[in-house]
Amino acid sequence: MARKNAFYAQSGGVTAVINASAAGVIEAARENKKHIGKVYAGRNGIIGALLEELIDTSKESKATVAALKHTPGGAFGSCRFKLKDLDSSRREYERLIEVFKAHDIGYFFYNGGGDSADTCLKVSQLSEKMGYPIQAIHVPKTVDNDLPITDVSPGFGSVAKYTAICAKEAGLDVASMCATSTKVFVMEVMGRHAGWIAAAAGLAQEQAGDPPHIILFPEIAFNREKFLKKVQQTVKKNGYCVVVVSEGARDKDGVFLADAGSVDAFGHKQLGGVAPVLAQMVKDELGYKYHWAVADYLQRSARHIASAVDVAQAYAVGRAAVEMAVAGKNAVMPAIIRGKGKKYSWTIEEAPLSKVANVEKKMPRSFISSDGFSITQAGRDYLAPLIEGEDYPPYKNGIPQYARPKLEAVPKKLKGKFVL
């Protein structure tokens, strides 16, 4: 194949390590100049392609690209924008082809989760179905850890580490105050559909009695009585109770606890926040003084305490995507495969996108204890290696020094404006 330019885009919610994947793609592409010309990044993801807003990553210095490895957020901008199938979104796909053609793009690297894998699969079919020759490779990313085949989704390991550390640290705080003050601490973490992130907090528990004492998963229907009883038992036994709750915790009818909660002064339903709902429930029913935290974006942007394993894997899938492209592959995703044996090891293998798109990996029920409030040894065995190692960013004046890419625009070549 003749030398072609590459398009790279970040998609969906960003992570602490998605830029490490970007660095992997860009660095590997620079080492494969025979096949790949320039890497153009979409400004704000796939929207950048549709609007012909491309960023010329060749203008970024070697140091800046290297610094992406320790920079959270999505350096080129991401978006929540889903392309439908080739027929329903024909106008968009035709526009993509128009832009790709104008900029001589023959490689499409899409860095995202499940929805993006689906889009990437559609793009991979453009050659066959719409006659434009392109190779599309999906670069896995999502804190939700719900991509199939790959043992873990890059981004998850770091949020898992953050959650475990926070549970441990806040637990020590509450333990010291519980004699006369806060007895129950509720920490809300991400996970609308699955409890992977909440489960990771369980790693903070290194000895019996350690926090977190209760984990609430979306997978286990919330039972008010059982929960309150467990809180009370825990406070009676340990003096305090640390609860980690998935934002997606719900009751047996599937109603999110966060929605069951409060209305504002105007009678509007208050959006979000399962932690305050649970804290208030504990106060009302058991009378315990509480505190609560909602980590929200802090958890997925906490590059300052990223998992070294996660950073290495995010970078590696970026590089592997380019290597697969250069090897002529299409419609594939580099997947992380866990080695057998006690000592954790991993390799990267090729997964067909057709088996990735629209398949959601669930957390096995065997990872959750029978009472539904903690993780099992099997869960622990899976999660523990993913948070291994600390990959600290460089600091100056006490502040992490994150990359500041130039984000130089590629001059537009097309006339006419595309309306999203």
Place this chain on the structure above:
Amino acid sequence: MARKNAFYAQSGGVTAVINASAAGVIEAARENKKHIGKVYAGRNGIIGALLEELIDTSKESKATVAALKHTPGGAFGSCRFKLKDLDSSRREYERLIEVFKAHDIGYFFYNGGGDSADTCLKVSQLSEKMGYPIQAIHVPKTVDNDLPITDVSPGFGSVAKYTAICAKEAGLDVASMCATSTKVFVMEVMGRHAGWIAAAAGLAQEQAGDPPHIILFPEIAFNREKFLKKVQQTVKKNGYCVVVVSEGARDKDGVFLADAGSVDAFGHKQLGGVAPVLAQMVKDELGYKYHWAVADYLQRSARHIASAVDVAQAYAVGRAAVEMAVAGKNAVMPAIIRGKGKKYSWTIEEAPLSKVANVEKKMPRSFISSDGFSITQAGRDYLAPLIEGEDYPPYKNGIPQYARPKLEAVPKKLKGKFVL
């Protein structure tokens, strides 16, 4: 003075570095065996003295005491319990003397904030007023940074660093998503009376346009119209807006924004959470998609990213307290004094407790910009050195390894039970 045992207690809200002060006290006491016998720590603070629940720190290994330097929370337990003046709380002071006498305690080290300084001052007067010879030294601690004389209160530097890092990291996250998703991110930090912690988030702003774009201080009356206008302007200019808000933000009538907010499904006032109130206000009035976070205990327990300067100062005031005691001092507090000159330096000097107790250090108005939404260069000059350096704890299996003291109880010598 003959050799006497020492009593050490942690008081009020704990911090990421209060145990470093404990380590300073214990290590320095061990080096001064000629004057100081054993260091008994109050289990759960001063309550431990009243209940004769003392922990024998001499049973802790050298390694455990050293590990306290990197362990958050209050290792011996803290409490919120205020002793009044000698007349009003005569029963309590008599009990203290009884317990001190029973355990041959001649030194009282009290590790806390403003209220505790007041208690410590009262205890220092026990010799003169109630005939029990004791030297009382206050060891400064509070994330609120409101102790006078000392340039900074140990504990503040680490929460300041945490806040600045979170604002930077979450800012990068929002910046990448704002084209199609979240445009406004609100992060709530501690500070019921003063905006020191919120101000520190301003250190994240290294270049113009960097987040945080708006800081809301308790010192500046909240003006709804001005705030919304600033949010709108910021989103129009930068595409997104990061707001850092003190939990104590209030309107011109002194009403906390957190209280002005929501009621739960049963009509109860929802406790706490100014971040969701502001986020909802932005959504209702400007229509922007939002996210919000409430860091709560995560911020003051974040030992994993403690400021090295803060850790060093917390340890140093613990040591200095013992040195002052050995030198025969009473009713004093080791204060951190900032050196003159551009390069940051600090020394420890002796401050009379009479000038510390019941005096609240306010944040100078000159640290807040004239529009009330950010910090000035003067504020920056004060804050920046306090977050310098990273003092990482050791890790094992991806989890910080915090001290697990034995907390061995000193056998009780008194009959009869004291009721709090």
